Amino acid sequence: MKTNILLIGAAAGLLSACAATAVEPQAPAAAPAAEPAAPRPNASEQLSALFKESDEANLRRNPLSALFRGDMRYAGELGDMYTESYYAAERRAGEEELRRLAAIDRNALSATDQLAYDVFKRQTEVALRGLQEPLLALSAVRPIDHMTGIHTWYPDVASGEGAAPFKTLADYENNLKRHRQYPALIDKAIARFREGMAAGVVQPKLVVRNMIDQLDLQLKQGVEGSTFYGPVKKFPEGIAPADQARLRAAHAAVIRDEIRPAYSRLRDFLSSEYLPAAREGAGLVHMKGGPLLYDYLIEQNTTLPLAAGAVHQLGLREVARIRSEMESVKTKVGFKGSLAQFFEHLRTSKRYQPPSKEWLRERYEEVGKRVDARIGELFALTPKSALEIRPVPDYREKTDAAGSYNSGTPDGTRPGVFYYNTYDLPSRFTWGIETLYLHEAVPGHHFQISLAQENEALPNFMRFGGNTAFVEGWALYAETLWDELGVETDALQRFGGLNDEMLRAMRLVVDTGIHAKGWSRDQAIKYMLDNSSMGKTDATAEVERYIAMPGQALAYKLGQLKILELRARAEKALGSRFDIRAFHAQVLDSGALPLTVLEAKIDRWIAAQRG
Structure with a gap:
């Protein structure tokens, strides 16, 4: 319609010019200028x-x-x-x-x-x-x-x-x-x-x-x-x-x-x-x-092209390494029996059972305060979203994990929530409290997920999306910061950290054992009880989770190992110029990246720091 109006207007101008020529010669009227084309988006x-x-x-x-x-x-x-x-x-x-x-x-x-x-x-x-x-x-x-x-x-x-x-x-x-x-x-x-x-x-x-x-x-x-x-x-x-x-x-x-x-x-x-x-x-x-x-699920969850057999063997090596560290803790606390007997002692002794659900909540709140007091030493980038600590709702506590996290809203109006499980309270051991908090809350899931959501410079698929290997790998990496954050100073809490790390190593063995090697549910539960002090309730819930969600549990340990590898690479390359707060910002400031993409990003950052 606009083009037609312009043509009619030009014709009318031409007729007016012709009529005027008999009286006084005039220059022909100029045609209206064409509108400039919109620039092509870059x-x-x-x-x-x-x-x-x-x-x-x-x-x-x-x-x-x-x-x-x-x-x-x-x-x-x-x-x-x-x-x-x-x-x-x-x-x-x-x-x-x-x-x-x-x-x-x-x-x-x-x-x-x-x-x-x-x-x-x-x-x-x-x-x-x-x-x-x-x-x-x-x-x-x-x-x-x-x-x-x-x-x-x-x-x-x-x-x-x-x-x-x-x-x-x-x-x-x-x-x-x-x-x-x-x-x-x-x-x-x-x-x-x-x-x-x-x-x-x-x-x-x-x-x-x-x-x-x-x-x-x-x-x-x-x-x-x-x-x-x-x-x-x-x-x-x-x-x-x-x-x-x-x-x-x-x-x-x-x-x-x-x-x-x-x-x-x-x-x-x-x-x-x-x-x-x-x-x-x-x-x-x-x-x-x-x-x-x-x-397909292995690659989807780990963001790495790995074969089930290779993952299984890696898991066996990690289990052996962590067992060795557990032996050291057993010796340190003066326990005289075997490691299997130490596991049984820790999972059955009433002294390690929470006295009440209220006591458990108060203990998690206390750990949170201790971590908050040291967090600035390792992180310059922290979320504005608040964190709440709640028990798992009773209608799903029987089949839920020991702990979980639900994200808040990007504007902070709804807080992130760390859920702890109180089902079968005698199976919730006191020596596992500190490492669970590091993983699910601060600086684990709450930091990583909240910081991604709050970064409006990222496209939404990076703010709100992600992959299990990064999300869970980061949370498991957060557990390794126990010494720098001043927790797990008690030998049994350190054992709790090793026990949780053992859980993630065992997942490499058990998930592939179930889905690639034909392990039964009971065989998988026995393997977990033989190599950790997990209670049977937790081990059963874990194995039944792997059965329902093939491949998902592999992402934790593989993600953690990649982040630890990248930190070690940066520390070696940068020496005294390595800044842990800057490294953590690089890992966290662009959402949950596929591990191959994260590796390329950290390599570029190392090169830039070296000049």
């Missing part, structure tokens, strides 16, 4: 646009990701995470984003943008592989398990103490909208399980039994005792009494009439149909297509 601008558009599209496809960030634009949506159309949309997005990335001249980017380019490329390529056949056919038909299934974490999201806020009337209404979509997701999971049964790709019986137990526990809560009812037990100021009554009734109705029947359908299906078809062998080696999937 490489950095193209990259930034790609990252922004990719992130926005991802949030639309996965609205709960936005909710966890504190972005409320899609707060009334759960998303459609189990259907063919969902997976197809994820594939199309990945393929289009890689096409656009390839069109950007990487050499024209700054060093920081090149880092982001490399991370985005690798993460998208690996994710896309998992969305293609035959890998997708091996995972989509096993949509939930007892560790990562939506039934294990969505109740916490909606509990009134999780990611979903309950500050306004709109927050409560959005919660109800999500709840009304939840039963459909449960039914879609059942349909996926049925596809797996037809294809012979099923979960192990152990995982199925654990899911049934979890559903039974939630069903036993009833309506007003349900975790989902939590937000309407108390209201913030500003919610009118009439609205409070309406919301209580609406939440009770959706729990009673929609969520509980969906849970009953899933529970009955798992018990009567799926369990008989589930596989006896715990590891992927026993599942159709399992070895192919395990190879």
Whole structure:
């Protein structure tokens, strides 16, 4: 339309000039100047646009990701995470984003943008592989398990103490909208399980039994005792009494009439149909297509192209090294028996059992204060997000790990949370407190995740995304800072540090043992009890976690070893110029990098420091 107006205007000017010529000669009227073409975006601008558009599209496809960030634009949506159309949309997005990335001249980017380019490329390529056949056919038909299934974490999201806020009337209404979509997701999971049964790709019986137990526990809560009812037990100021009554009734109705029947359908299906078809062998080696999937999961989780056999042998060497250090601690405390007897002493003596849940909370708070007093010696870069210490909610404590971390919001309005487990309290040993805090809280997960989220200079996929090898590798590396932070000064607390390090070394052996070598659940539990002072409750939960989440547990030790290797390289190259605070900032200031990308970054930093 604008072009047509310009042409008409030019013609009118020409006619006016011709008419005037008979009276007084004039110069022809000039045609209006064409608008300048918009400058082509440079490489950095193209990259930034790609990252922004990719992130926005991802949030639309996965609205709960936005909710966890504190972005409320899609707060009334759960998303459609189990259907063919969902997976197809994820594939199309990945393929289009890689096409656009390839069109950007990487050499024209700054060093920081090149880092982001490399991370985005690798993460998208690996994710896309998992969305293609035959890998997708091996995972989509096993949509939930007892560790990562939506039934294990969505109740916490909606509990009134999780990611979903309950500050306004709109927050409560959005919660109800999500709840009304939840039963459909449960039914879609059942349909996926049925596809797996037809294809012979099923979960192990152990995982199925654990899911049934979890559903039974939630069903036993009833309506007003349900975790989902939590937000309407108390209201913030500003919610009118009439609205409070309406919301209580609406939440009770959706729990009673929609969520509980969906849970009953899933529970009955798992018990009567799926369990008989589930596989006896715990590891992927026993599942159709399992070895192919395990190879992929090793690379996906560790960001390294490693073979299961090599990881298994590395684990055996680490276990032997740590056992030697444990022997030294045993000698130092004057214990006269064997290492196995020392383990048994530590796991059975009442003197090492927390006297109460309240005592355990107070002890973690005390450790936190001691660490905070020294943290500035090692870190110039610290998060603004606060940290809270809470017990694991009772509905999931039986199958939960000894400790875990939930991230806060980037603006600090919702704190990060360190969860400690009080289930079977006599199995929660006092000598494991300090190292667990270093790993899950400060300077472990809370520092790494919060600093990434708070760095607005990073593209969102680096602020909020990442990989297990870096995230868990950093947390395990944080445990090695015990001496510099002034903790584990007591010999038994140092043993607790070694015991946790042994756990991560044993994971290399046990995870590969289960999924590549055909180890049984009981064989794996025995190996862990023979090589550490873990209690049987913890060892059982750990092994059952590895069965449900193949490859994930490998990332901890491999990530830690890489960060330690890079620190040693920097210390050797820089000598007296090595600054531990600067090194930690380099590791933490760009989010969770694939380990190969992190290595290249630290090498560049070392070169720059040397001049």
